[in-house]
Amino acid sequence: MRYWLAATIGVVLLAAYFLVMPRDALAAYLSAYAFTWSIALGALTLAMIGRLTEARWYMENARRPTEALVATIPLLAILFAPIALGLSHLYPWVWTVDPARASFLSTGFFLARSTLYLATWATLAVLLRQSPRTVSAVGLPLVGLTTTFAAFDWIMSLEPQWSSAAFGLYVWTGGFQAALALIVLRAPRRESALAKLLLTASIFWAYIAYSQGFIIWIAQIPRETSWYVARTSGAWTWVLVTLVLARFAVPFLALLPYAWKRRARVQVAVSVLVIGGHALDMHWLVAPAVHGRFAFGLVHLAALVALSSFLLGAAEEEQEVVTA
Protein backbone atom coordinates (compact mmCIF):
# COMPACT_ATOMS: atom_id res chain seq x y z
CA MET A 1 0.00 0.00 0.00
CA ARG A 2 2.74 2.46 0.99
CA TYR A 3 4.36 1.78 -2.41
CA TRP A 4 1.23 2.77 -4.31
CA LEU A 5 0.94 5.91 -2.18
CA ALA A 6 4.56 6.86 -2.94
CA ALA A 7 4.01 6.08 -6.63
CA THR A 8 0.92 8.33 -6.73
CA ILE A 9 2.79 11.25 -5.12
CA GLY A 10 5.66 10.78 -7.58
CA VAL A 11 3.34 10.63 -10.58
CA VAL A 12 1.42 13.75 -9.49
CA LEU A 13 4.66 15.71 -9.02
CA LEU A 14 5.97 14.50 -12.35
CA ALA A 15 2.73 15.38 -14.17
CA ALA A 16 2.75 18.87 -12.65
CA TYR A 17 6.33 19.32 -13.80
CA PHE A 18 5.44 18.03 -17.25
CA LEU A 19 2.91 20.84 -17.72
CA VAL A 20 5.64 23.43 -17.08
CA MET A 21 8.77 21.83 -18.57
CA PRO A 22 7.83 18.76 -20.59
CA ARG A 23 11.36 17.99 -21.85
CA ASP A 24 12.94 17.90 -18.37
CA ALA A 25 10.09 15.85 -16.94
CA LEU A 26 10.34 13.30 -19.76
CA ALA A 27 14.13 13.07 -19.45
CA ALA A 28 13.78 12.43 -15.71
CA TYR A 29 11.13 9.82 -16.49
CA LEU A 30 13.42 8.17 -19.07
CA SER A 31 16.37 7.81 -16.67
CA ALA A 32 14.08 6.46 -13.93
CA TYR A 33 12.48 4.12 -16.46
CA ALA A 34 15.95 2.93 -17.57
CA PHE A 35 16.71 2.24 -13.89
CA THR A 36 13.64 0.07 -13.26
CA TRP A 37 13.59 -1.55 -16.68
CA SER A 38 17.25 -2.62 -16.52
CA ILE A 39 16.72 -4.05 -13.01
CA ALA A 40 13.73 -6.08 -14.18
CA LEU A 41 15.73 -7.33 -17.18
CA GLY A 42 18.67 -8.13 -14.90
CA ALA A 43 16.28 -10.17 -12.76
CA LEU A 44 14.99 -11.92 -15.89
CA THR A 45 18.57 -12.79 -16.87
CA LEU A 46 19.30 -14.13 -13.38
CA ALA A 47 16.05 -16.11 -13.35
CA MET A 48 16.93 -17.76 -16.67
CA ILE A 49 20.47 -18.60 -15.52
CA GLY A 50 19.09 -19.89 -12.22
CA ARG A 51 16.42 -22.01 -13.91
CA LEU A 52 18.93 -23.47 -16.38
CA THR A 53 21.58 -24.34 -13.80
CA GLU A 54 19.03 -25.17 -11.07
CA ALA A 55 21.63 -24.03 -8.56
CA ARG A 56 20.68 -24.52 -4.94
CA TRP A 57 21.30 -20.90 -3.94
CA TYR A 58 18.84 -19.90 -6.65
CA MET A 59 16.09 -22.50 -6.30
CA GLU A 60 15.96 -22.37 -2.50
CA ASN A 61 16.75 -18.76 -1.70
CA ALA A 62 16.89 -16.25 -4.56
CA ARG A 63 14.06 -17.65 -6.69
CA ARG A 64 11.07 -15.90 -5.12
CA PRO A 65 12.37 -12.31 -5.06
CA THR A 66 13.90 -12.78 -8.53
CA GLU A 67 10.77 -14.10 -10.17
CA ALA A 68 8.64 -11.51 -8.37
CA LEU A 69 10.78 -8.85 -10.12
CA VAL A 70 10.41 -10.71 -13.42
CA ALA A 71 6.64 -10.65 -13.00
CA THR A 72 6.68 -6.82 -13.01
CA ILE A 73 7.83 -6.76 -16.66
CA PRO A 74 4.31 -6.61 -18.21
CA LEU A 75 3.54 -3.58 -16.00
CA LEU A 76 6.84 -1.96 -17.00
CA ALA A 77 5.92 -2.51 -20.66
CA ILE A 78 2.80 -0.38 -20.12
CA LEU A 79 4.87 2.26 -18.32
CA PHE A 80 6.86 2.79 -21.54
CA ALA A 81 3.83 4.72 -22.94
CA PRO A 82 4.91 8.23 -21.76
CA ILE A 83 8.24 7.82 -23.61
CA ALA A 84 6.50 6.60 -26.76
CA LEU A 85 4.12 9.57 -26.63
CA GLY A 86 6.87 12.12 -25.91
CA LEU A 87 9.40 11.07 -28.55
CA SER A 88 9.55 14.52 -30.10
CA HIS A 89 10.45 16.11 -26.76
CA LEU A 90 13.32 13.73 -26.09
CA TYR A 91 15.08 12.52 -29.20
CA PRO A 92 16.82 14.99 -31.56
CA TRP A 93 16.50 12.62 -34.55
CA VAL A 94 12.75 13.28 -34.62
CA TRP A 95 13.20 16.87 -35.81
CA THR A 96 16.69 16.95 -37.43
CA VAL A 97 16.77 14.28 -40.06
CA ASP A 98 20.20 12.82 -40.75
CA PRO A 99 20.08 11.00 -44.12
CA ALA A 100 22.58 8.35 -42.97
CA ARG A 101 20.43 7.34 -40.02
CA ALA A 102 16.98 8.34 -41.23
CA SER A 103 15.78 4.83 -42.04
CA PHE A 104 16.78 3.33 -38.68
CA LEU A 105 15.98 6.27 -36.42
CA SER A 106 12.50 7.07 -37.68
CA THR A 107 9.47 7.35 -35.41
CA GLY A 108 7.62 4.43 -36.98
CA PHE A 109 10.49 1.97 -36.96
CA PHE A 110 11.57 3.08 -33.48
CA LEU A 111 8.10 2.41 -32.06
CA ALA A 112 7.87 -0.92 -33.89
CA ARG A 113 11.21 -2.01 -32.43
CA SER A 114 10.28 -0.86 -28.94
CA THR A 115 7.01 -2.80 -29.15
CA LEU A 116 8.95 -5.87 -30.26
CA TYR A 117 11.33 -5.63 -27.28
CA LEU A 118 8.56 -5.09 -24.75
CA ALA A 119 6.42 -7.86 -26.23
CA THR A 120 9.39 -10.26 -26.19
CA TRP A 121 10.16 -9.60 -22.52
CA ALA A 122 6.54 -9.70 -21.42
CA THR A 123 6.02 -12.99 -23.28
CA LEU A 124 9.17 -14.50 -21.79
CA ALA A 125 8.23 -13.30 -18.30
CA VAL A 126 4.78 -14.89 -18.55
CA LEU A 127 5.97 -18.11 -20.23
CA LEU A 128 8.84 -18.53 -17.75
CA ARG A 129 6.30 -19.84 -15.25
CA GLN A 130 4.92 -22.53 -17.52
CA SER A 131 8.11 -24.22 -18.74
CA PRO A 132 11.07 -22.57 -17.03
CA ARG A 133 13.91 -24.55 -18.59
CA THR A 134 12.85 -24.35 -22.24
CA VAL A 135 11.93 -20.67 -22.02
CA SER A 136 15.24 -19.93 -20.31
CA ALA A 137 17.31 -21.73 -22.94
CA VAL A 138 15.48 -20.02 -25.80
CA GLY A 139 15.13 -16.71 -23.98
CA LEU A 140 18.68 -15.95 -22.82
CA PRO A 141 20.06 -15.05 -26.28
CA LEU A 142 16.82 -13.19 -27.08
CA VAL A 143 17.14 -11.15 -23.88
CA GLY A 144 20.78 -10.40 -24.70
CA LEU A 145 19.95 -9.07 -28.16
CA THR A 146 16.79 -7.15 -27.25
CA THR A 147 18.38 -5.54 -24.17
CA THR A 148 21.37 -4.40 -26.20
CA PHE A 149 19.19 -2.89 -28.92
CA ALA A 150 16.77 -1.36 -26.43
CA ALA A 151 19.70 0.40 -24.73
CA PHE A 152 20.89 1.61 -28.17
CA ASP A 153 17.44 2.90 -29.10
CA TRP A 154 16.18 4.37 -25.85
CA ILE A 155 19.35 5.84 -24.32
CA MET A 156 22.18 5.92 -26.86
CA SER A 157 20.04 7.58 -29.56
CA LEU A 158 19.62 10.63 -27.31
CA GLU A 159 22.90 11.65 -28.98
CA PRO A 160 22.60 10.07 -32.44
CA GLN A 161 26.11 11.09 -33.56
CA TRP A 162 27.69 8.94 -30.81
CA SER A 163 27.89 5.16 -30.84
CA SER A 164 29.53 2.45 -28.82
CA ALA A 165 29.07 -1.28 -29.37
CA ALA A 166 29.61 -1.97 -25.66
CA PHE A 167 26.85 0.40 -24.58
CA GLY A 168 24.07 -2.18 -24.48
CA LEU A 169 26.25 -4.52 -22.46
CA TYR A 170 27.07 -1.64 -20.12
CA VAL A 171 23.41 -1.02 -19.33
CA TRP A 172 22.69 -4.74 -19.10
CA THR A 173 25.54 -5.55 -16.66
CA GLY A 174 24.61 -2.49 -14.61
CA GLY A 175 21.01 -3.67 -14.42
CA PHE A 176 22.14 -7.21 -13.59
CA GLN A 177 24.31 -5.94 -10.75
CA ALA A 178 21.54 -3.73 -9.33
CA ALA A 179 18.99 -6.56 -9.67
CA LEU A 180 21.34 -8.85 -7.72
CA ALA A 181 21.72 -6.21 -5.01
CA LEU A 182 17.94 -5.85 -4.76
CA ILE A 183 17.56 -9.65 -4.55
CA VAL A 184 20.20 -9.79 -1.79
CA LEU A 185 18.03 -7.35 0.17
CA ARG A 186 14.77 -9.23 -0.47
CA ALA A 187 15.96 -12.85 -0.25
CA PRO A 188 14.77 -14.85 2.77
CA ARG A 189 18.34 -15.71 3.83
CA ARG A 190 21.65 -13.85 3.57
CA GLU A 191 23.83 -16.36 1.78
CA SER A 192 27.43 -15.94 0.72
CA ALA A 193 26.60 -17.33 -2.74
CA LEU A 194 24.60 -14.21 -3.64
CA ALA A 195 27.33 -11.96 -2.21
CA LYS A 196 29.92 -13.74 -4.36
CA LEU A 197 27.76 -13.26 -7.43
CA LEU A 198 27.37 -9.58 -6.55
CA LEU A 199 31.16 -9.30 -6.31
CA THR A 200 31.49 -10.89 -9.76
CA ALA A 201 28.84 -8.58 -11.21
CA SER A 202 30.66 -5.55 -9.77
CA ILE A 203 33.92 -6.63 -11.40
CA PHE A 204 32.11 -7.32 -14.68
CA TRP A 205 30.48 -3.88 -14.66
CA ALA A 206 33.89 -2.25 -14.03
CA TYR A 207 35.41 -4.30 -16.84
CA ILE A 208 32.77 -3.24 -19.39
CA ALA A 209 32.79 0.39 -18.21
CA TYR A 210 36.58 0.54 -18.37
CA SER A 211 36.78 -1.17 -21.78
CA GLN A 212 34.31 1.26 -23.36
CA GLY A 213 36.06 4.30 -21.87
CA PHE A 214 39.56 3.08 -22.63
CA ILE A 215 38.86 2.22 -26.27
CA ILE A 216 37.30 5.62 -26.88
CA TRP A 217 40.12 7.38 -25.01
CA ILE A 218 42.85 5.64 -26.98
CA ALA A 219 41.18 6.15 -30.38
CA GLN A 220 40.68 9.87 -29.67
CA ILE A 221 38.02 10.51 -32.30
CA PRO A 222 36.16 13.75 -31.48
CA ARG A 223 32.76 12.28 -32.49
CA GLU A 224 33.25 9.59 -29.82
CA THR A 225 35.09 11.50 -27.08
CA SER A 226 32.47 14.27 -27.01
CA TRP A 227 30.15 11.91 -25.12
CA TYR A 228 32.73 11.51 -22.36
CA VAL A 229 33.69 15.20 -22.43
CA ALA A 230 30.07 16.07 -21.62
CA ARG A 231 30.02 13.51 -18.82
CA THR A 232 33.33 14.50 -17.22
CA SER A 233 32.87 18.27 -17.19
CA GLY A 234 31.95 20.19 -14.07
CA ALA A 235 30.10 18.30 -11.37
CA TRP A 236 29.60 15.29 -13.67
CA THR A 237 33.24 14.33 -12.91
CA TRP A 238 32.25 13.80 -9.30
CA VAL A 239 29.27 11.75 -10.38
CA LEU A 240 31.66 9.52 -12.34
CA VAL A 241 33.97 9.19 -9.31
CA THR A 242 30.96 8.29 -7.15
CA LEU A 243 29.89 5.71 -9.73
CA VAL A 244 33.28 4.01 -9.72
CA LEU A 245 33.31 3.97 -5.91
CA ALA A 246 29.70 2.84 -5.44
CA ARG A 247 29.52 0.29 -8.23
CA PHE A 248 33.04 -1.14 -8.14
CA ALA A 249 35.67 -0.02 -5.61
CA VAL A 250 33.62 -0.29 -2.40
CA PRO A 251 31.73 -3.51 -3.33
CA PHE A 252 35.01 -5.07 -4.51
CA LEU A 253 36.95 -4.33 -1.32
CA ALA A 254 34.00 -5.04 1.00
CA LEU A 255 33.02 -8.37 -0.58
CA LEU A 256 36.53 -9.71 -1.20
CA PRO A 257 37.52 -10.99 2.31
CA TYR A 258 36.04 -14.35 3.31
CA ALA A 259 34.45 -13.17 6.54
CA TRP A 260 33.13 -9.82 5.29
CA LYS A 261 31.05 -11.15 2.43
CA ARG A 262 29.30 -13.47 4.91
CA ARG A 263 28.30 -10.61 7.20
CA ALA A 264 24.65 -9.59 6.74
CA ARG A 265 25.38 -5.95 7.52
CA VAL A 266 28.11 -5.74 4.84
CA GLN A 267 25.82 -7.38 2.27
CA VAL A 268 22.98 -4.96 3.00
CA ALA A 269 25.22 -1.87 2.97
CA VAL A 270 26.89 -2.86 -0.31
CA SER A 271 23.53 -3.68 -1.93
CA VAL A 272 22.03 -0.32 -0.99
CA LEU A 273 25.14 1.40 -2.35
CA VAL A 274 24.99 -0.55 -5.62
CA ILE A 275 21.30 0.21 -6.18
CA GLY A 276 21.89 3.90 -5.51
CA GLY A 277 24.87 3.78 -7.85
CA HIS A 278 22.76 2.28 -10.62
CA ALA A 279 20.12 5.01 -10.29
CA LEU A 280 22.88 7.63 -10.46
CA ASP A 281 24.45 5.77 -13.40
CA MET A 282 21.25 5.94 -15.48
CA HIS A 283 20.94 9.63 -14.61
CA TRP A 284 24.58 10.11 -15.72
CA LEU A 285 23.78 8.45 -19.06
CA VAL A 286 20.58 10.39 -19.81
CA ALA A 287 20.78 13.83 -18.19
CA PRO A 288 23.98 15.23 -19.84
CA ALA A 289 22.37 14.64 -23.25
CA VAL A 290 19.35 16.75 -22.25
CA HIS A 291 20.62 19.35 -19.77
CA GLY A 292 24.33 19.59 -20.51
CA ARG A 293 25.26 20.93 -17.09
CA PHE A 294 24.86 18.88 -13.93
CA ALA A 295 21.26 18.71 -12.80
CA PHE A 296 19.51 16.71 -10.17
CA GLY A 297 16.34 18.11 -8.74
CA LEU A 298 12.93 17.38 -7.38
CA VAL A 299 11.70 16.18 -10.78
CA HIS A 300 14.39 13.47 -10.98
CA LEU A 301 13.66 12.38 -7.44
CA ALA A 302 9.91 12.28 -8.17
CA ALA A 303 10.42 10.14 -11.28
CA LEU A 304 12.74 7.79 -9.43
CA VAL A 305 10.33 7.43 -6.49
CA ALA A 306 7.35 6.89 -8.80
CA LEU A 307 8.91 4.16 -10.94
CA SER A 308 10.81 2.37 -8.14
CA SER A 309 7.56 2.30 -6.14
CA PHE A 310 5.75 0.77 -9.09
CA LEU A 311 8.49 -1.86 -9.40
CA LEU A 312 8.66 -2.67 -5.69
CA GLY A 313 4.90 -2.54 -5.18
CA ALA A 314 4.22 -4.92 -8.04
CA ALA A 315 7.07 -7.20 -6.94
CA GLU A 316 5.77 -7.22 -3.37
CA GLU A 317 2.25 -8.19 -4.41
CA GLU A 318 3.66 -10.82 -6.72
CA GLN A 319 5.88 -12.24 -3.98
CA GLU A 320 2.89 -12.46 -1.64
CA VAL A 321 0.98 -14.37 -4.31
CA VAL A 322 3.95 -16.68 -4.92
CA THR A 323 4.48 -17.24 -1.19
CA ALA A 324 0.78 -17.82 -0.50
Added chain:
Amino acid sequence: MLLAEFESPEDLVRAVKQLRLLGHEDVETYTPHAVEELEALLPRPRLPWIAGIVGFLAAGGAYLLQWYLACVDYPLDVGGRPAHSPLAFVPIAFELGLLAASLTAVVGLFVGCGLPRLWRPIFEADGFERAAVDGFFIALPETAARDEARRALWATGARRVVAFGLLAVLLTGCDFQRMTDQRRPEPQVPPRGSVARGTVRSESSPPVTRALLARGRDRYTIFCAPCHGVLGDANTAIADRMTLRRPRSLQDEGTRAKAPEELYQVVKGGFGLMSSYEAQLPIEDRWAVAHYVKALQLSQSAPRAEVPGADVPGAEEKRP
Protein backbone atom coordinates in the same frame (compact mmCIF):
# COMPACT_ATOMS: atom_id res chain seq x y z
CA MET B 1 50.53 -39.76 17.17
CA LEU B 2 47.08 -41.17 17.65
CA LEU B 3 45.03 -41.94 14.57
CA ALA B 4 41.27 -42.52 14.72
CA GLU B 5 39.10 -43.66 11.83
CA PHE B 6 35.44 -42.69 11.43
CA GLU B 7 32.66 -44.10 9.27
CA SER B 8 31.18 -40.89 7.91
CA PRO B 9 31.90 -37.17 7.60
CA GLU B 10 29.11 -36.50 10.13
CA ASP B 11 30.87 -38.66 12.73
CA LEU B 12 34.14 -36.91 12.02
CA VAL B 13 32.64 -33.43 12.39
CA ARG B 14 30.98 -34.45 15.67
CA ALA B 15 34.30 -35.85 16.93
CA VAL B 16 36.23 -32.70 16.00
CA LYS B 17 33.65 -30.59 17.84
CA GLN B 18 33.91 -32.77 20.95
CA LEU B 19 37.70 -32.81 20.88
CA ARG B 20 37.78 -29.03 20.69
CA LEU B 21 35.47 -28.83 23.68
CA LEU B 22 37.96 -31.04 25.52
CA GLY B 23 40.70 -28.56 24.71
CA HIS B 24 42.42 -30.36 21.81
CA GLU B 25 43.21 -27.52 19.44
CA ASP B 26 45.83 -29.26 17.30
CA VAL B 27 43.47 -31.69 15.58
CA GLU B 28 44.45 -32.77 12.08
CA THR B 29 41.90 -34.36 9.76
CA TYR B 30 42.24 -36.47 6.60
CA THR B 31 39.19 -36.96 4.41
CA PRO B 32 38.62 -38.34 0.89
CA HIS B 33 36.66 -35.24 -0.11
CA ALA B 34 36.22 -31.70 1.17
CA VAL B 35 33.85 -31.60 4.16
CA GLU B 36 32.18 -28.20 4.17
CA GLU B 37 31.17 -28.24 7.83
CA LEU B 38 34.73 -29.07 8.82
CA GLU B 39 36.10 -26.01 7.07
CA ALA B 40 34.05 -23.79 9.37
CA LEU B 41 35.55 -25.53 12.44
CA LEU B 42 39.19 -25.28 11.38
CA PRO B 43 41.09 -22.00 11.75
CA ARG B 44 40.80 -19.76 8.68
CA PRO B 45 43.94 -19.92 6.56
CA ARG B 46 45.92 -16.71 6.25
CA LEU B 47 46.83 -17.42 2.63
CA PRO B 48 43.94 -15.45 1.04
CA TRP B 49 45.00 -12.33 2.92
CA ILE B 50 48.65 -12.81 1.97
CA ALA B 51 47.72 -13.39 -1.68
CA GLY B 52 45.46 -10.32 -1.63
CA ILE B 53 48.11 -8.07 -0.14
CA VAL B 54 50.77 -9.35 -2.54
CA GLY B 55 48.35 -8.77 -5.43
CA PHE B 56 47.64 -5.19 -4.43
CA LEU B 57 51.36 -4.49 -3.84
CA ALA B 58 52.23 -5.92 -7.26
CA ALA B 59 49.51 -3.83 -8.93
CA GLY B 60 50.85 -0.74 -7.19
CA GLY B 61 54.41 -1.66 -8.16
CA ALA B 62 53.41 -2.18 -11.79
CA TYR B 63 51.75 1.23 -11.79
CA LEU B 64 54.85 2.86 -10.31
CA LEU B 65 57.06 1.09 -12.84
CA GLN B 66 54.97 2.41 -15.75
CA TRP B 67 54.92 5.86 -14.24
CA TYR B 68 58.71 5.83 -13.84
CA LEU B 69 59.24 4.64 -17.43
CA ALA B 70 56.72 6.98 -19.04
CA CYS B 71 57.33 10.12 -16.97
CA VAL B 72 60.93 10.00 -15.70
CA ASP B 73 63.15 7.54 -17.52
CA TYR B 74 61.99 7.69 -21.13
CA PRO B 75 59.05 10.06 -21.77
CA LEU B 76 57.48 9.59 -25.20
CA ASP B 77 54.88 11.78 -26.86
CA VAL B 78 52.07 9.44 -27.89
CA GLY B 79 49.54 11.36 -29.94
CA GLY B 80 49.83 14.36 -27.66
CA ARG B 81 48.52 12.51 -24.62
CA PRO B 82 49.96 13.39 -21.22
CA ALA B 83 52.91 11.24 -20.18
CA HIS B 84 51.11 10.28 -17.00
CA SER B 85 47.90 8.67 -18.34
CA PRO B 86 46.36 6.60 -15.54
CA LEU B 87 43.79 5.02 -17.87
CA ALA B 88 46.57 3.47 -19.95
CA PHE B 89 48.40 2.12 -16.91
CA VAL B 90 45.41 0.17 -15.63
CA PRO B 91 45.60 -3.00 -17.79
CA ILE B 92 49.23 -3.81 -16.93
CA ALA B 93 48.77 -3.01 -13.24
CA PHE B 94 45.65 -5.19 -13.20
CA GLU B 95 47.27 -8.13 -14.99
CA LEU B 96 50.44 -8.08 -12.91
CA GLY B 97 48.44 -7.77 -9.69
CA LEU B 98 46.34 -10.75 -10.70
CA LEU B 99 49.40 -12.77 -11.72
CA ALA B 100 51.19 -12.05 -8.44
CA ALA B 101 48.10 -12.88 -6.37
CA SER B 102 47.47 -16.18 -8.14
CA LEU B 103 51.14 -17.21 -8.08
CA THR B 104 51.24 -16.44 -4.36
CA ALA B 105 48.13 -18.55 -3.84
CA VAL B 106 49.56 -21.54 -5.76
CA VAL B 107 53.03 -21.38 -4.22
CA GLY B 108 51.50 -20.76 -0.79
CA LEU B 109 49.29 -23.83 -1.22
CA PHE B 110 52.34 -25.97 -2.00
CA VAL B 111 54.27 -24.58 0.96
CA GLY B 112 51.29 -24.90 3.28
CA CYS B 113 50.66 -28.52 2.32
CA GLY B 114 54.37 -29.37 2.24
CA LEU B 115 53.64 -30.73 -1.21
CA PRO B 116 57.01 -31.55 -2.77
CA ARG B 117 57.43 -34.03 0.09
CA LEU B 118 56.11 -37.39 -1.07
CA TRP B 119 56.20 -39.30 2.20
CA ARG B 120 55.00 -38.60 5.69
CA PRO B 121 55.15 -40.81 8.78
CA ILE B 122 51.37 -41.02 8.90
CA PHE B 123 51.36 -42.92 5.60
CA GLU B 124 52.79 -45.90 7.46
CA ALA B 125 49.70 -46.18 9.67
CA ASP B 126 47.76 -49.33 8.91
CA GLY B 127 44.80 -48.71 6.61
CA PHE B 128 45.58 -45.02 6.14
CA GLU B 129 45.26 -45.38 2.34
CA ARG B 130 41.49 -45.42 2.93
CA ALA B 131 41.70 -41.68 3.61
CA ALA B 132 41.70 -41.42 -0.19
CA VAL B 133 38.70 -43.76 -0.62
CA ASP B 134 36.12 -43.81 2.14
CA GLY B 135 37.87 -43.36 5.49
CA PHE B 136 37.64 -40.23 7.63
CA PHE B 137 40.63 -39.80 9.94
CA ILE B 138 41.64 -37.65 12.87
CA ALA B 139 45.27 -37.41 13.92
CA LEU B 140 46.13 -36.15 17.38
CA PRO B 141 49.68 -35.44 18.48
CA GLU B 142 50.73 -37.63 21.35
CA THR B 143 50.86 -35.32 24.31
CA ALA B 144 51.54 -36.07 27.95
CA ALA B 145 47.92 -37.04 28.47
CA ARG B 146 48.05 -39.92 26.04
CA ASP B 147 45.46 -42.13 27.70
CA GLU B 148 43.09 -39.23 28.11
CA ALA B 149 43.33 -38.41 24.39
CA ARG B 150 42.82 -42.06 23.49
CA ARG B 151 39.71 -42.25 25.66
CA ALA B 152 38.41 -39.05 24.12
CA LEU B 153 38.79 -40.48 20.61
CA TRP B 154 36.99 -43.68 21.55
CA ALA B 155 34.26 -41.69 23.25
CA THR B 156 33.62 -39.70 20.06
CA GLY B 157 32.61 -42.89 18.26
CA ALA B 158 35.72 -43.80 16.34
CA ARG B 159 35.70 -47.13 14.50
CA ARG B 160 39.26 -47.75 15.59
CA VAL B 161 42.09 -45.86 17.24
CA VAL B 162 45.74 -46.70 16.61
CA ALA B 163 48.97 -45.25 17.83
CA PHE B 164 51.29 -45.17 14.90
CA GLY B 165 54.80 -44.60 13.76
CA LEU B 166 56.61 -44.01 17.04
CA LEU B 167 59.84 -44.87 15.26
CA ALA B 168 58.85 -42.98 12.14
CA VAL B 169 58.00 -39.91 14.18
CA LEU B 170 61.37 -40.11 15.91
CA LEU B 171 63.12 -40.50 12.56
CA THR B 172 61.56 -37.35 11.14
CA GLY B 173 63.79 -35.52 13.58
CA CYS B 174 66.83 -36.86 11.76
CA ASP B 175 68.41 -34.80 9.06
CA PHE B 176 68.08 -36.98 5.98
CA GLN B 177 69.35 -34.17 3.78
CA ARG B 178 72.85 -34.85 5.03
CA MET B 179 72.79 -38.19 3.23
CA THR B 180 72.83 -36.46 -0.14
CA ASP B 181 76.37 -35.29 0.59
CA GLN B 182 77.60 -38.79 1.25
CA ARG B 183 78.86 -41.28 -1.28
CA ARG B 184 76.05 -43.22 -2.77
CA PRO B 185 76.43 -46.96 -2.20
CA GLU B 186 75.59 -49.44 -4.94
CA PRO B 187 71.89 -50.38 -4.86
CA GLN B 188 71.37 -53.46 -2.76
CA VAL B 189 69.90 -56.50 -4.46
CA PRO B 190 67.52 -58.33 -2.14
CA PRO B 191 68.60 -61.88 -1.29
CA ARG B 192 67.21 -64.67 -3.48
CA GLY B 193 63.78 -65.87 -2.42
CA SER B 194 62.97 -62.83 -0.30
CA VAL B 195 59.46 -61.45 -0.33
CA ALA B 196 58.58 -57.77 -0.17
CA ARG B 197 56.91 -56.50 2.98
CA GLY B 198 53.15 -56.47 2.99
CA THR B 199 52.73 -58.79 -0.01
CA VAL B 200 51.97 -61.89 2.00
CA ARG B 201 48.57 -61.55 3.52
CA SER B 202 45.98 -64.09 4.31
CA GLU B 203 43.06 -63.79 1.91
CA SER B 204 40.96 -66.54 3.40
CA SER B 205 37.38 -65.80 4.29
CA PRO B 206 36.56 -64.59 7.77
CA PRO B 207 33.74 -66.52 9.51
CA VAL B 208 30.31 -65.58 8.15
CA THR B 209 28.55 -63.69 10.88
CA ARG B 210 25.56 -61.41 11.05
CA ALA B 211 27.94 -58.45 11.44
CA LEU B 212 29.89 -59.47 8.33
CA LEU B 213 26.68 -59.70 6.28
CA ALA B 214 25.57 -56.30 7.59
CA ARG B 215 28.91 -54.83 6.51
CA GLY B 216 28.49 -56.59 3.17
CA ARG B 217 25.05 -55.09 2.71
CA ASP B 218 26.44 -51.63 3.49
CA ARG B 219 29.35 -51.96 1.04
CA TYR B 220 27.14 -53.63 -1.60
CA THR B 221 24.64 -50.79 -1.47
CA ILE B 222 27.43 -48.24 -1.95
CA PHE B 223 29.65 -49.89 -4.55
CA CYS B 224 27.58 -52.57 -6.35
CA ALA B 225 23.93 -51.55 -6.22
CA PRO B 226 24.26 -48.57 -8.61
CA CYS B 227 24.73 -51.07 -11.49
CA HIS B 228 23.57 -54.45 -10.17
CA GLY B 229 20.56 -53.09 -8.30
CA VAL B 230 19.59 -53.35 -4.66
CA LEU B 231 18.05 -56.77 -5.35
CA GLY B 232 20.95 -57.87 -7.53
CA ASP B 233 18.67 -58.16 -10.56
CA ALA B 234 20.52 -55.46 -12.54
CA ASN B 235 17.29 -53.53 -12.88
CA THR B 236 18.81 -50.04 -12.59
CA ALA B 237 18.93 -46.81 -14.56
CA ILE B 238 22.64 -47.33 -15.22
CA ALA B 239 22.12 -50.87 -16.48
CA ASP B 240 19.33 -49.68 -18.78
CA ARG B 241 21.73 -47.29 -20.47
CA MET B 242 24.52 -49.85 -20.92
CA THR B 243 22.70 -51.32 -23.89
CA LEU B 244 25.67 -53.02 -25.56
CA ARG B 245 26.76 -55.00 -22.54
CA ARG B 246 24.39 -54.90 -19.63
CA PRO B 247 25.79 -55.42 -16.12
CA ARG B 248 24.99 -58.96 -15.22
CA SER B 249 22.04 -59.90 -13.08
CA LEU B 250 23.38 -61.57 -9.95
CA GLN B 251 20.20 -63.67 -9.86
CA ASP B 252 20.79 -65.58 -13.10
CA GLU B 253 21.70 -69.27 -13.17
CA GLY B 254 25.38 -68.71 -13.95
CA THR B 255 26.01 -66.31 -11.11
CA ARG B 256 23.94 -68.34 -8.67
CA ALA B 257 26.21 -71.29 -9.35
CA LYS B 258 29.31 -69.35 -8.36
CA ALA B 259 30.95 -70.01 -5.02
CA PRO B 260 31.76 -67.11 -2.66
CA GLU B 261 35.45 -67.60 -3.55
CA GLU B 262 34.67 -66.90 -7.23
CA LEU B 263 32.62 -63.83 -6.33
CA TYR B 264 35.57 -62.67 -4.19
CA GLN B 265 37.82 -62.88 -7.26
CA VAL B 266 35.33 -60.87 -9.34
CA VAL B 267 35.23 -58.11 -6.72
CA LYS B 268 39.00 -58.10 -6.52
CA GLY B 269 39.91 -58.39 -10.17
CA GLY B 270 36.86 -57.15 -12.04
CA PHE B 271 34.83 -58.98 -14.70
CA GLY B 272 34.15 -57.91 -18.28
CA LEU B 273 33.46 -54.19 -18.24
CA MET B 274 33.37 -54.15 -14.43
CA SER B 275 36.60 -52.76 -13.02
CA SER B 276 38.50 -54.01 -10.01
CA TYR B 277 37.24 -52.89 -6.59
CA GLU B 278 40.47 -53.83 -4.90
CA ALA B 279 41.24 -50.26 -3.88
CA GLN B 280 37.76 -49.50 -2.56
CA LEU B 281 37.15 -52.80 -0.76
CA PRO B 282 39.88 -54.25 1.49
CA ILE B 283 40.04 -58.02 1.96
CA GLU B 284 37.44 -58.26 4.68
CA ASP B 285 34.99 -56.06 2.80
CA ARG B 286 35.38 -58.17 -0.37
CA TRP B 287 34.41 -61.25 1.58
CA ALA B 288 31.55 -59.37 3.20
CA VAL B 289 30.22 -58.43 -0.24
CA ALA B 290 30.70 -61.96 -1.64
CA HIS B 291 28.77 -63.55 1.23
CA TYR B 292 26.10 -60.89 1.10
CA VAL B 293 25.55 -61.59 -2.61
CA LYS B 294 25.07 -65.28 -1.78
CA ALA B 295 22.54 -64.29 0.88
CA LEU B 296 20.83 -61.99 -1.61
CA GLN B 297 20.55 -64.82 -4.15
CA LEU B 298 19.07 -67.09 -1.54
CA SER B 299 16.57 -64.46 -0.50
CA GLN B 300 15.34 -64.00 -4.07
CA SER B 301 14.96 -67.67 -5.04
CA ALA B 302 14.22 -69.62 -1.88
CA PRO B 303 11.39 -72.19 -2.30
CA ARG B 304 8.27 -71.36 -0.37
CA ALA B 305 8.70 -74.26 2.00
CA GLU B 306 12.10 -73.06 3.15
CA VAL B 307 11.07 -69.50 3.98
CA PRO B 308 10.61 -69.17 7.75
CA GLY B 309 7.10 -68.09 8.49
CA ALA B 310 5.77 -68.99 5.00
CA ASP B 311 3.02 -71.10 6.50
CA VAL B 312 1.72 -68.17 8.51
CA PRO B 313 -1.80 -67.37 7.32
CA GLY B 314 -1.87 -64.31 5.08
CA ALA B 315 1.68 -64.73 3.75
CA GLU B 316 1.07 -64.75 0.02
CA GLU B 317 3.23 -66.31 -2.60
CA LYS B 318 5.15 -63.69 -4.47
CA ARG B 319 7.44 -64.35 -7.36
CA PRO B 320 10.32 -62.02 -8.23
